[in-house]
Amino acid sequence: MARQRTPEGPPPAPAVQKLRIRYAKRGRLRFASTRDFSRALERALRRADVPMAFSAGFHPHPLISYANGAATGTASEAEYFEIRVTERVDPESVRAALDEALPDGIDVLEVVEASAGALADRLEASSWELVVREADPAQVEAAVAAYLALEVAETTRTFKTGPRTFDTRGAVLSMAVTGVDGEGCAILRMVVRHTTPAVRPDDILTALRAVTGFSPPVPPLVTRLAQGPLLDASAGVADPLAADKGAAGLG
Numbered sequence: 001m002a003r004q005r006t007p008e009g010p011p012p013a014p015a016v017q018k019l020r021i022r023y024a025k026r027g028r029l030r031f032a033s034t035r036d037f038s039r040a041l042e043r044a045l046r047r048a049d050v051p052m053a054f055s056a057g058f059h060p061h062p063l064i065s066y067a068n069g070a071a072t073g074t075a076s077e078a079e080y081f082e083i084r085v086t087e088r089v090d091p092e093s094v095r096a097a098l099d100e101a102l103p104d105g106i107d108v109l110e111v112v113e114a115s116a117g118a119l120a121d122r123l124e125a126s127s128w129e130l131v132v133r134e135a136d137p138a139q140v141e142a143a144v145a146a147y148l149a150l151e152v153a154e155t156t157r158t159f160k161t162g163p164r165t166f167d168t169r170g171a172v173l174s175m176a177v178t179g180v181d182g183e184g185c186a187i188l189r190m191v192v193r194h195t196t197p198a199v200r201p202d203d204i205l206t207a208l209r210a211v212t213g214f215s216p217p218v219p220p221l222v223t224r225l226a227q228g229p230l231l232d233a234s235a236g237v238a239d240p241l242a243a244d245k246g247a248a249g250l251g
Contacts, residue, residue: 012060015053015084018114019091020244021098023079029105030075034066037106044101045083050094053084068123068227071200076224077109078126080240082119115247122240123194125173126227128201130188130220137186141177143214144188148175153207157197164197168207171199173235188220191235194227 025032032040042062045052054060063084070076091111099108132140147153153169175190192199201222209215228240239245 012054012056013086015063015086017085017088018082019085019089019094020080020082020112020114020119020241021108022110022241024107024109025070025074025076025079025105026107027105029103031073032106033072034069038064038066040103040106041081044098047101048094048097050083050098051085051087051089053086067120068194070224074201074222074224078224078226078228080119080123082114110241112241112244112250113248115244117243119240122229123227124230125191125193125237127225127237128190128192129223129225130190130201131181132186132188132216132220134217135186137177137180137184139214140186140188143208143212144175144177146212147208150211153211155203155207155210157203159197166197168199168204171195172204173230191237193230
């Protein structure tokens with residue numbers, strides 16, 4: 001029987017604090033993949049001298065957890081991750097240092113000390129904005145009205161296990177053209193419940209084309225404005241870090 005090896009050297013220092021971090025993906029950085037971001041983040045944490053906690057074993061890695069990241073090509077004002085550190089730190093100092101160390105377009109907006117509860121459990125819905133370019137806003141409004149009148153609007157997406165057809169309509173809690181921008185492009189806002197599989201804006205646009213015949217002439221500019229607990233009364237999205245700020249006396 002092979003003898004079980006154990007890592008040499010002392011065990012990693014224990015984590016004494018967990019931080020929850022909100023950041024934005026803007027401009028060209030919306031095309032950064034999750035893997036690209038994780039590599040940039042680990043480099044930035046080293047440059048910012050954040051006292052990261054590491055896993056045990058032969059291949060220790062920094063204790064970072066990501067939560068419901070937006071798809072590549074999508075901008076966002078509400079991306080989240082958590083880190084664990086071996087020394088107590090000032091969250092605002094970490095925010096400033098990490099923001100400075102990350103590339104332009106990845107902007108660290110908030111850092112709070114984590115309170116009880118899992119962050120992932122608070123991310124129940126997302127608020128999205130789509131700038132629909134080169135389309136008549138009246139056509140966009142008509143397509144949205146037709147979509148909202150349906151009970152089911154299916155689409156098909158290919159997953160690792162193969163193609164899967166699923167409903168998009170049940171996840172859409174609100175959808176409306178809220179105006180036009182300076183170039184006359186329709187601004188479409190929607191609140192979408194997080195489901196399994198996740199219903200993404202491009203899934204909704206695919207279903208919209210299938211059931212109404214409307215298709216944006218060019219891909220819309222998509223931005224996640226918020227994600228967090230669902231406010232059932234208003235179909236809005238609350239701040240997922242509110243409980244942490246309250247526990248720290250920041251709310």
